[in-house]
Amino acid sequence: xxxxxxxxxxxxxxxxxxxxxxxxxxxxxxxxxxxxxxxxxxxxxxxxxxxxxxxxxxxxxxxxxxxxxxxxxxxxxxxxxxxxxxxxxxxxxxxxxxxxxxxxxxxxxxxxxxxxxxxxxxxxxxxxxxxxxxxxxxxxxxxxxxxxxxxxxxxxxxxxxxxxxxxxxxxxxxxxxxxxxxxxxxxxxxxxxxxxxxxxxxxxxxxxxxxxxxxxxxxxxxxxxxxxxxxxxxxxxxxxxxxxxxxxxxxxxxxxxxxxxxxxxxxxxxxxxxxxxxxxxxxxxxxxxxxxxxxxxxxxxxxxxxxxxxxxxxxxxxxxxxxxxxxxxxxxxxxxxxxxxxxxxxxxxxxxxxxxxxxxxxxxxxxxxxxxxxxxxxxxxxxxxxxxxxxxxxxxxxxxxxxxxxxxxxxxxxxxxxxxxxxxxxxxxxxxxxxxxxxxxxxxxxxxxxxxxxxxxxxxxxxxxxxxxxxxxxxxxxxxxxxxxxxxxxxxxxxxxxxxxxxxxxxxxxxxxxxxxxxxxxxxxxxxxxxxxxxxxxxxxxxxxx
Amino acid sequence: xxxxxxxxxxxxxxxxxxxxxxxxxxxxxxxxxxxxxxxxxxxxxxxxxxxxxxxxxxxxxxxxxxxxxxxxxxxxxxxxxxxxxxxxxxxxxxxxxxxxxxxxxxxxxxxxxxxxxxxxxxxxxxxxxxxxxxxxxxxxxxxxxxxxxxxxxxxxxxxxxxxxxxxxxxxxxxxxxxxxxxxxxxxxxxxxxxxxxxxxxxxxxxxxxxxxxxxxxxxxxxxxxxxxxxxxxxxxxxxxxxxxxxxxxxxxxxxxxxxxxxxxxxxxxxxxxxxxxxxxxxxxxxxxxxxxxxxxxxxxxxxxxxxxxxxxxxxxxxxxxxxxxxxxxxxxxxxxx
Ligand SMILES: Cc1cc2nc3c(=O)[nH]c(=O)nc-3n(C[C@H](O)[C@H](O)[C@H](O)COP(=O)(O)OP(=O)(O)OC[C@H]3O[C@@H](n4cnc5c(N)ncnc54)[C@H](O)[C@@H]3O)c2cc1C
Ligand SMILES: Cc1ncc(C[n+]2csc(CCOP(=O)(O)OP(=O)(O)O)c2C)c(N)n1
Ligand code: SF4
Ligand code: SF4
Ligand code: SF4
Ligand SMILES: [Mg+2]
Numbered sequence: 081x082x083x084x085x086x087x088x089x090x091x092x093x094x095x096x097x098x099x100x101x102x103x104x105x106x107x108x109x110x111x112x113x114x115x116x117x118x119x120x121x122x123x124x125x126x127x128x129x130x131x132x133x134x135x136x137x138x139x140x141x142x143x144x145x146x147x148x149x150x151x152x153x154x155x156x157x158x159x160x161x162x163x164x165x166x167x168x169x170x171x172x173x174x175x176x177x178x179x180x181x182x183x184x185x186x187x188x189x190x191x192x193x194x195x196x197x198x199x200x201x202x203x204x205x206x207x208x209x210x211x212x213x214x215x216x217x218x219x220x221x222x223x224x225x226x227x228x229x230x231x232x233x234x235x236x237x238x239x240x241x242x243x244x245x246x247x248x249x250x251x252x253x254x255x256x257x258x259x260x261x262x263x264x265x266x267x268x269x270x271x272x273x274x275x276x277x278x279x280x281x282x283x284x285x286x287x288x289x290x291x292x293x294x295x296x297x298x299x300x301x302x303x304x305x306x307x308x309x310x311x312x313x314x315x316x317x318x319x320x321x322x323x324x325x326x327x328x329x330x331x332x333x334x335x336x337x338x339x340x341x342x343x344x345x346x347x348x349x350x351x352x353x354x355x356x357x358x359x360x361x362x363x364x365x366x367x368x369x370x371x372x373x374x375x376x377x378x379x380x381x382x383x384x385x386x387x388x389x390x391x392x393x394x395x396x397x398x399x400x401x402x403x404x405x406x407x408x409x410x411x412x413x414x415x416x417x418x419x420x421x422x423x424x425x426x427x428x429x430x431x432x433x434x435x436x437x438x439x440x441x442x443x444x445x446x447x448x449x450x451x452x453x454x455x456x457x458x459x460x461x462x463x464x465x466x467x468x469x470x471x472x473x474x475x476x477x478x479x480x481x482x483x484x485x486x487x488x489x490x491x492x493x494x495x496x497x498x499x500x501x502x503x504x505x506x507x508x509x510x511x512x513x514x515x516x517x518x519x520x521x522x523x524x525x526x527x528x529x530x531x532x533x534x535x536x537x538x539x540x541x542x543x544x545x546x547x548x549x550x551x552x553x554x555x556x557x558x559x560x561x562x563x564x565x566x567x568x569x570x571x572x573x574x575x576x577x578x579x580x581x582x583x584x585x586x587x588x589x590x591x592x593x594x595x596x597x598x599x600x601x602x603x604x605x606x607x608x609x610x611x612x613x614x615x616x617x618x619x620x621x622x623x624x625x626x
Numbered sequence: 627x628x629x630x631x632x633x634x635x636x637x638x639x640x641x642x643x644x645x646x647x648x649x650x651x652x653x654x655x656x657x658x659x660x661x662x663x664x665x666x667x668x669x670x671x672x673x674x675x676x677x678x679x680x681x682x683x684x685x686x687x688x689x690x691x692x693x694x695x696x697x698x699x700x701x702x703x704x705x706x707x708x709x710x711x712x713x714x715x716x717x718x719x720x721x722x723x724x725x726x727x728x729x730x731x732x733x734x735x736x737x738x739x740x741x742x743x744x745x746x747x748x749x750x751x752x753x754x755x756x757x758x759x760x761x762x763x764x765x766x767x768x769x770x771x772x773x774x775x776x777x778x779x780x781x782x783x784x785x786x787x788x789x790x791x792x793x794x795x796x797x798x799x800x801x802x803x804x805x806x807x808x809x810x811x812x813x814x815x816x817x818x819x820x821x822x823x824x825x826x827x828x829x830x831x832x833x834x835x836x837x838x839x840x841x842x843x844x845x846x847x848x849x850x851x852x853x854x855x856x857x858x859x860x861x862x863x864x865x866x867x868x869x870x871x872x873x874x875x876x877x878x879x880x881x882x883x884x885x886x887x888x889x890x891x892x893x894x895x896x897x898x899x900x901x902x903x904x905x906x907x908x909x910x911x912x913x914x915x916x917x918x919x920x921x922x923x924x925x926x927x928x929x930x931x932x933x934x935x936x937x938x939x940x941x942x943x944x945x946x947x948x949x950x951x952x953x954x955x956x957x958x959x960x961x962x963x
Contacts, residue, residue, distance in 0.1 A: 091712075092709060092711070092712060092713060092714035092716075093713075093714065094714060094716060094717045094718075095662075095665045095667075095714070095715065095716075095717045096712070096713040096714050097665060097666065097667030097668050097669075097708070097710075097713040097714060097715035098665060098666055098667040099667065099713060100667040100669070100710075100713060101667070102666070102667055102668070102669065105672065137636060137646065138646070526640065526884065526910070527637045527640040527641045528636065528637055528638075528640070529634055529635065529636065529637065529638040529640070531634050561634075562634045565634045565635060565636045565646070566634070566636075567636070568636075569636075574636065574637070574645070575643065575644075575645040576637050576641035576642065576643050576644055576645075577641065577642040577643025577644075577652065577653075577655070577656035578641040578642045578643070580642065580643075580655065580656060581641075581642030581643075581653060581655035581656060581682075581843055582642070582678065582880060583678075584670060584673060584674050584675070584677040584678040584681075584879075585666050585668070585670075585677070586662055586665055586666045586681070587666060590658050592658070594645050595645070600666070602666070603666035603667060605672040605673075606672060607672040607673030607869075607876035607877060607879070608673070608875070608876060608877030609673055609678075609876070609877055609879055609880060611877060612877040612878065612880065612881060613880050613881075615637055615640075615641060
């Protein structure tokens with residue numbers, strides 16, 4: 081190499097050390113990675129939560145990008161922001177630092193903004209000419225229809241009821257999900273060209289398929305039938321079931337519940353029935369549940385809201401008998417396995433009516449005669465591809481075994497749509513590559529600002545006891561932005577330039593675009609500082625082959 | 627309704643950059659056009675805090691002086707690892723002095739520039755803690771007393787690292803070095819004040835004295851910028867962990883600097899004309915053990931039987947700093963375990 085000409089008295093050329101490739105000292109190399117954030121991992125609908133929060137953090141134009149990213153997987157952000165049980169927040173890493181990010185409230189903010197500003201869903205693909213029937217217009221069916229129509233299929237949704245939405249309409253009360261919100265998000269899907277046939281019950285699926293030549297069918301009929309339990313009841317006793325009561329109210333009826341209402345069960349349906357009873361004027365709404373509060377399947381926030389509204393709870397109790405204006409309640413005790421056992425101690429309580437909220441079952445009669453579909457224990461069994469034993473018949477949502485929620489149903493609907501698409505194309509489903517989870521201890525939380533969570537305000541109590549107005553209010557723009565920015569971007573680079581700064585060997589180079597960096601292996605000595613000081617766990621050390 | 631501070635920027639100014647902030651609100655190190663005063667290919671150990679600290683300081687100084695800068699460097703790791711003949715990692719005008727006379731060399735450069743009418747060229751002197759608090763102290767005190775127009779930066783790695791980790795006047799009590807063995811009733815370095823050079827500098831009532839670490843880049847850069855905005859003698863004391871001398875993991879360099887501040891062992895403050903004008907309060911207070919146990923040079927204080935009495939004395943020193951400089955954060959919860 082030719083010696084550079086140096087000025088007088090200068091003995092060593094500036095930066096001439098670069099000819100010494102000190103990267104050769106290394107035994108491990110720094111490598112950029114993308115890890116799965118726990119929030120998205122826990123989302124039953126499969127939302128890329130950290131990614132859409134990242135867009136939302138920019139505010140303004142970022143909100144629309146964030147919303148577009150959500151509807152890639154889930155066409156119901158405004159519904160989600162109200163009824164989703166948000167397991168994303170339960171597993172959010174920020175929960176280990178102060179409080180989890182209010183993901184659900186940001187999602188609601190974005191969903192509401194989209195409705196307000198009239199953002200429309202992405203355009204559909206060119207028609208494939210394939211015809212798919214979706215039975216049931218609940219969240220599972222509508223989510224599947226959305227993804228199927230986007231993939232270019234011709235979709236017909238057949239719904240027994242007079243309005244779409246399934247339990248989002250006939251189960252979840254208005255004070256938790258205003259119908260204007262539901263209608264707006266359903267309409268957006270229909271606007272893509274989904275054919276919705278209302279008031280049409282599919283009774284004989286085999287016959288329908290034979291007559292109308294659908295290429296594939298998705299059974300998304302949910303679980304509509306309130307489970308009954310045998311309770312000795314006098315002839316004048318007034319026993320109803322919760323789904324019928326809630327359905328009636330939505331249909332404009334005013335069920336006769338009386339002044340003192342006992343609700344039997346411990347799930348969300350029980351809570352909704354009791355809160356509804358209060359709003360209908362019941363002076364006393366009592367939830368009777370055979371286990372303890374901790375073991376209640378209902379969500380704590382809803383139990384709290386119910387308590388605030390004056391709903392009373394009686395734990396570890398069963399209803400033994402029902403008379404015209406009283407019930408006999410028996411005290412239970414938990415055994416070693418945590419199962420409630422009767423004690424024989426009973427008590428008579430005043431009650432004008434009893435509302436049973438003991439879970440729902442599916443009416444599977446439409447599948448009669450289709451032998452290959454496994455209907456064991458009253459649910460439709462599928463393979464992980466969501467297909468039943470009968471090729472071309474898929475199932476999703478509450479009608480299948482597993483967790484029952486709007487979010488699970490929406491996730492099922494999307495997966496079913498993808499699998500139907502692949503099946504129609506005669507392809508084998510591509511396996512999902514597993515991604516390492518971005519655990520809390522992979523983060524360097526020093527770098528995040530101290531930021532307590534912004535909580536959503538709730539409607540005044542008096543209005544909650546007498547009206548069906550929405551209880552939980554939304555975040556305003558400032559709070560939503562603040563909340564989004566509490567996200568730590570677990571496992572994905574957040575463009576903080578820290579790696580570029582902390583390398584003692586200047587071996588991290590910025591490639592120009594925000595968040596695009598590379599390690600210059602000529603000089604990376606493998607100290608690991610960049611990994612230790614990356615806030616979000618997006619770099620790892622990989623051993624060199626020596 | 628919950629009131630919240632709406633000016634939240636996720637990582638704020640804790641990290642070097644932040645896509646949510648305007649480019650001019652980001653650090654010099656996040657600037658793709660930074661000077662890289664000391665560039666790749668230098669032979670500092672893996673994870674060297676001194677190499678990092680020198681680049682942080684000089685890049686900020688170069689920006690502040692718009693490139694009109696010359697630096698004199700005492701003998702020590704920084705000089706040795708940056709200039710193994712025939713190479714140099716420096717990308718600014720740089721001259722090597724002796725171990726003990728860098729302050730005098732820098733004063734001379736400043737005087738020469740003044741004589742030439744080229745006072746827009748700024749002078750920075752740099753030395754390790756040995757070259758500053760021990761052998762270089764006489765020259766440095768003179769530079770302070772004459773108020774020569776030099777920014778003197780001490781990269782404190784708490785020992786004579788270049789020659790094999792001998793004790794300096796800045797080595798902390800109980801630390802193991804090649805000359806303070808971890809044996810006897812008082813293992814490691816002796817207890818005492820050592821030479822607290824920031825306070826010695828303050829006693830000279832020079833215009834500006836500041837301490838900083840490689841763990842708080844934005845604070846360090848701000849202090850360099852401030853120092854460069856002033857003329858006369860200025861002193862910047864930067865804590866730079868040394869994986870070799872401290873027997874710590876190379877990845878822990880910045881973490882250790884952070885723990886030094888968050889335990890109270892290394893107070894971060896500024897002083898003007900002999901008066902403390904600002905301190906950086908502790909954000910997440912930690913017991914000194916959190917800092918000490920990551921370093922092999924304190925290993926003899928832990929394990930069985932260990933020396934909890936010595937650890938308690940070190941803690942007492944940290945607590946004294948916290949009181950002396952008012953470092954306690956508001957509403958602080960002290961996690962003493
Ligand atoms: C009171 C109550 C409150 C709830 N609250 C929440 C909540 O807050 N958050 C949450 O995540 N989940 C909640 N859930 C659960 C959630 O509503 C369900 O898990 C979800 O709606 C299931 O979706 P799906 O599409 O599978 O079924 P569904 O929502 O039940 O929809 C099925 C649809 O299929 C139609 N159908 C049925 N049979 C036929 C047929 N033969 N032909 C044509 N159409 C047919 C039905 O009319 C219905 O519209 C609640 C449930 C209830 C009952
Ligand atoms: C007069 C003189 N004595 C001793 C030395 C040997 N020597 C070179 S560097 C050094 C120690 C440097 O320590 P410090 O200043 O703290 O710098 P570090 O290497 O720790 O960064 C010593 C003792 C020397 N070069 N000149
Ligand atoms: S901090 Fe952000 S990325 Fe991490 S789990 Fe929570 S929401 Fe997801
Ligand atoms: S900080 Fe630099 S030298 Fe150290 S591992 Fe990262 S890239 Fe390599
Ligand atoms: S001995 Fe310490 S100061 Fe010297 S090059 Fe190594 S890590 Fe840096
Ligand atoms: Mg030293």
